[in-house]
Amino acid sequence: PLARLPAAKLDDFLYRQMQVGRTLRLAKDAAECLRQLNDHDILLGIASNSQAYTLRELTAALQGTGLNLSQFDRDVRFWSFENGFSKPDPHVFRLLTARLQALGLVARETLMVGDRADNDIEPARAQGWRTWRLGPAGGAGVDGDWAALAEYLFRRSLANQTFALGSQPERTLRPRANQRAAEASPALRAVLLARALRELESGRSAVRAAILRS
Numbered sequence: 001p002l003a004r005l006p007a008a009k010l011d012d013f014l015y016r017q018m019q020v021g022r023t024l025r026l027a028k029d030a031a032e033c034l035r036q037l038n039d040h041d042i043l044l045g046i047a048s049n050s051q052a053y054t055l056r057e058l059t060a061a062l063q064g065t066g067l068n069l070s071q072f073d074r075d076v077r078f079w080s081f082e083n084g085f086s087k088p089d090p091h092v093f094r095l096l097t098a099r100l101q102a103l104g105l106v107a108r109e110t111l112m113v114g115d116r117a118d119n120d121i122e123p124a125r126a127q128g129w130r131t132w133r134l135g136p137a138g139g140a141g142v143d144g145d146w147a148a149l150a151e152y153l154f155r156r157s158l159a160n161q162t163f164a165l166g167s168q169p170e171r172t173l174r175p176r177a178n179q180r181a182a183e184a185s186p187a188l189r190a191v192l193l194a195r196a197l198r199e200l201e202s203g204r205s206a207v208r209a210a211i212l213r214s
Helices: 007-019 030-039 053-062 090-102 117-126 146-159 176-184
Strands: 022-026 043-048 072-079 110-114 130-133 190-193 197-201
Touching (some): 030 043, 030 146, 072 090, 090 117, 110 117
Parallel strands (some): 043 072, 043 190, 110 130
16 A cells, blocks of 8 residues: 555655656746846746655756756745645745745845736735736736746846846846836846646646646
């Protein structure tokens, strides 16, 4: 019986069972966007409704991308299986907000990237975070896919002097010509993910999100 397996062997069994008949991979353009954020010293975090095997799946999916779990700050990595509660419980975002504050970051310096309004976007906004709802370009109620997010963060917004991006005040990419607007809108210093991988399954299951989402 499974109940008699040592914890490590049980975890391995569950992980292997979850890999049967499906393939996990990073969402298109997610790796490039995350690498750019990391290169700009933006703090990366995760808010995930997950199981223990999620960490192994994510580690495997990140291989070969130039990214790894260590680049997501341990203090702002939320795994529901470790805490006993999950999104959209407001305690998830209150906890993360408190941890961010302990690191010297305020809510308006934090961007939540997720695909669900109920689990990701609305509870993040309730704590004063900025948000980006992932979805196909032109989709109702969405801001765009990972490519659109990268365009907004690293090209269009800087060219238009409408967005600030930086990990420390002295290293911000905020245009000096827009100082008044910048004071009203603090530099972005942290990005927390609710979704970065997608799951492709054959048979009766449809394409659906797998890791870094609920």
